[in-house]
Amino acid sequence: MIGRSLDISPASLPAFPPGTVWLCGAGPGDPGHLTLYVVSALRQADVIVHDALVDPRVLDFAHPEAEIIFAGKRGGKPSIAQDEIGEMLITLARQNRRVLRLKGGDPFVFGRGGEEALVLAEAGVPFRVFPGITSGLGGLAMASIPATMRGVNQAVILATGHSADDHTRLDWAALGRLKLPLVLYMAVRTLPDIAAALVAGGMDADTPAAVIENATLPDERIMVSTLDRVAKDLERQAFGPPALVVIGEIVRLREELRLLALQAAREAV
Ligand SMILES: C[S@@+](CC[C@H](N)C(=O)[O-])C[C@H]1O[C@@H](n2cnc3c(N)ncnc32)[C@H](O)[C@@H]1O
CATH class of the missing domain: 3.30.950.10 (Tetrapyrrole methylase, C-terminal domain)
Structure with a gap:
């Protein structure tokens, strides 16, 4: 029967190691477009740093105890500077937390995901990238x-x-x-x-x-x-x-x- 074998537990998908950052895409908006990798990441993350384009319903998949940090533009106020976001991701990872950096669409399509991956790589912070459907x-x-x-x-x-x-x-x-x-x-x-x-x-x-x-x-x-x-x-x-x-x-x-x-x-x- 369809769905019988659908297992999105961390056991069937990669485990999110503490001290790492996963750079993920949340798709165009509707949570139905999330990938299984990203749902699994949401369930495992200790802290989620997300952009304004991430729909609030997507965050409903987060672990109830996860810390959720908004790092986007709100109400015309200037967004957090890009280098501050990089620093924040490095600091959180060095606290040995599972850090989910969640962006709208795909992180590598007009999403500054490339820049963030570089900053993490240069700091020696282990990271992985999981794509999303670009808008x-x-x-x-x-x-x-x-x-x-x-x-x-x-x-x-x-x-x-x-x-x-x-x-x-x-x-x-x-x-x-x-x-x-x-x-x-x-x-x-x-x-x-x-x-x-x-x-x-x-x-x-x-x-x-x-x-x-x-x-x-x-x-x-x-x-x-x-x-x-x-x-x-x-x-x-x-x-x-x-x-x-x-x-x-x-x-x-x-x-x-x-x-x-x-x-x-x-x-x-
Ligand atoms: C900073 S870019 C991020 C793009 C994102 N990484 C992607 O792959 O879709 C923001 C732009 O993406 C487009 N965009 C993202 N989500 C959208 C949506 N749900 N509806 C329409 N445009 C969207 C808009 O042009 C918006 O100004």
């Missing part, structure tokens, strides 16, 4: 937008709209010339400039575009528009972070899939 793929799938589709696209670009410093700034016009679907993280504020540059680079102004706010969560909102209108529509409808912006023909499939699903549901009645 830019999981959020899309849950919104019925396939990231790739045979005959439509052979590549997809995941990009951040937030350029922390000049030397990593993207050449949006060059990306526009590629005419490949783009999934943009952290692009709410910069979308007007990005959309204009993509069009200037050669991407069709009427390319379909979607915005997914709070992907997979109960208050999820999805808006479909076109490249030349999406920034205005986003502002008009007051979409805000956390949101993903998807630009490309793959967005068209959402409407197609939804229509067919509706039809099938009607016929089934």
